[in-house]
Amino acid sequence: CWPVSRANRRYAGVTHIDVASLDEEEVNRIKSKLKEKNVSISGLGYYPNPLDPDKEKSEFYIGHIKKVIDAAARLEIGIMNTFIGADPAKHDDDNFEKFREIWPPIIRYAEERNVKIGIENCPMFFTKDEWPSGNNLAHSPALWRKMFGTIPSKNFGLNYDPSHLIWQMMDYVKPIYEFRDRIFHVHIKDARILWERINDVGILTTPLQYHTPKLPGLGDINWGKFFSALYEVGFNGSACIEVEDKSFEGSLETRKISLLQSRNYLRQFIT
Numbered sequence: 001c002w003p004v005s006r007a008n009r010r011y012a013g014v015t016h017i018d019v020a021s022l023d024e025e026e027v028n029r030i031k032s033k034l035k036e037k038n039v040s041i042s043g044l045g046y047y048p049n050p051l052d053p054d055k056e057k058s059e060f061y062i063g064h065i066k067k068v069i070d071a072a073a074r075l076e077i078g079i080m081n082t083f084i085g086a087d088p089a090k091h092d093d094d095n096f097e098k099f100r101e102i103w104p105p106i107i108r109y110a111e112e113r114n115v116k117i118g119i120e121n122c123p124m125f126f127t128k129d130e131w132p133s134g135n136n137l138a139h140s141p142a143l144w145r146k147m148f149g150t151i152p153s154k155n156f157g158l159n160y161d162p163s164h165l166i167w168q169m170m171d172y173v174k175p176i177y178e179f180r181d182r183i184f185h186v187h188i189k190d191a192r193i194l195w196e197r198i199n200d201v202g203i204l205t206t207p208l209q210y211h212t213p214k215l216p217g218l219g220d221i222n223w224g225k226f227f228s229a230l231y232e233v234g235f236n237g238s239a240c241i242e243v244e245d246k247s248f249e250g251s252l253e254t255r256k257i258s259l260l261q262s263r264n265y266l267r268q269f270i271t
Contacts, residue, residue, distance in 0.1 A: 190219030
């Protein structure tokens with residue numbers, strides 16, 4: 001649900017729903033189309049940097065987040081997924097102070113509209129452009145613990161993506177148990193660690209130097225253990241395939257194949 005403009009990011013920037021001009025007629029049209037096709041929307045997504053050091057940009061991003069929250073309420077979806085944001089030039093401790101200022105009013109806004117906010121755990125650190133801290137503070141269980149301690153709202157949780165933990169060399173199953181009540185939405189994306197690259201460049205380089213996103217089943221994640229944990233904690237939300245595997249980017253046909261292949265692989269875990 002990005003603002004209407006040219007899409008300038010590899011996997012984002014598309015205006016699937018123009019929340020800035022969403023009127024009652026469009027709300028009804030979307031609901032009718034979903035019913036006609038027998039599908040549902042698991043959550044509305046908008047992934048900017050609300051903690052951007054440029055105040056004008058930050059205020060714009062926050063304003064559009066609120067519009068997406070409004071749309072999630074009007075469309076009776078109930079979940080809006082996004083990033084916390086960060087100033088990549090600052091340490092996590094400094095960014096956390098900005099989080100304390102920026103985020104409580106956003107969560108209150110969502111509470112008033114009965115919408116849950118799922119924060120994706122992607123560090124948004126892939127190239128030297130995001131060096132050294134990345135563009136999203138919410139990248140580790142230690143930081144989630146602090147975030148939820150600061151904002152204990154039941155409407156504040158995670159859009160949990162295991163791929164961002166595995167390339168940070170972290171356990172991607174254990175946090176499911178601790179944060180079971182905070183997982184509102186799940187992204188299904190795999191990643192392969194390029195150990196030969198790590199042995200060559202180390203882990204202090206930019207992360208895309210030593211890992212690559214893959215379709216589920218084609219990377220290093222043990223999906224059996226992952227889904228077992230979700231079942232054990234009683235997760236009954238949406239788990240959505242996120243395709244960022246460059247092997248399937250060549251054409252629309254290969255992108256369609258990537259979804260079918262992912263679905264077929266995941267059927268052993270999800271009926």
